Amino acid sequence: MGKRYYCDFCDRSFADRGVNRKNHFKGLQHQRMKKQHYDNFRDAATILAEDSMKTPCKRFFNGTCDYGDGCKFSHMTPERRQYLQQQVTKDKEEKERRQHKEESEPTLEEWLEKRNKKLRKDHPSDSTAEVHYELPPFLMSVPNLPPSLLPPTAEELLNKPQCEWG
Ligand SMILES: [Zn+2]
Ligand SMILES: [Zn+2]
Structure with a gap:
């Protein structure tokens, strides 16, 4: 052989x-x-645009066309056109979703998580590099601490009024 x-x-x-x-x-x-x-x-939009410039193939729609995909006339069936149009819509939505994601700012949680991940990577042995709000042990037993001494929560930081300086 x-x-x-x-x-x-x-x-x-x-x-x-x-x-x-x-x-x-x-x-x-x-x-x-x-x-x-x-x-x-190729994206569906390109295929549809190219096809829209062709006239339907009489031979293909009346039986068979020997030229196959090399035919200069359109062999686009309604089912395929519908499928491609759905694809165009899906592509567009997907693109918009991606753009939106790039534009929107991360939430505080996302930002902190990213930061912690980076710190863990850069200083694997140093756990103090992480942001960690915690009461010092000697304050834990003190009742009715003033709010200024309590560790802030993520919600509080998020809802903090924005100060303009100057
Ligand atoms: Zn082959
Ligand atoms: Zn044909």
């Missing part, structure tokens, strides 16, 4: 001879598989 050529697009192999390969690449089946593969990476 000689060398075999494996075509990733078609998921099949054949004896690797120059003429075989050339014939295979020219074949309709191969071109269809290859186009399908790359279509997965």
Whole structure:
């Protein structure tokens, strides 16, 4: 058995001879598989825009068209168009969500968690690097401490009135 050529697009192999390969690449089946593969990476909006410039293929919609995906007329079925339109909407929503996430500021908790993670990474042995509000042990037994001595909670820091200086 000689060398075999494996075509990733078609998921099949054949004896690797120059003429075989050339014939295979020219074949309709191969071109269809290859186009399908790359279509997965093109966005739905592009596919729809390209298709909207073509007129429907009479041959395809009345039976079969031998040109397959190489046809200059549109082979777009209503189901596929609907699917692509849904894809366009999904892509758009996804993009907006991502943009929104980049723009919005982190919450105090998110910020502190990120900071603590970074400190733990930079100073793994130094636990004092973490932000930690805690009453000193000698104050724990004192009843009715003035509020100014109590450790602040995240909610209090969040709801703290904003002061403008100057
Ligand atoms: Zn192939
Ligand atoms: Zn056609």
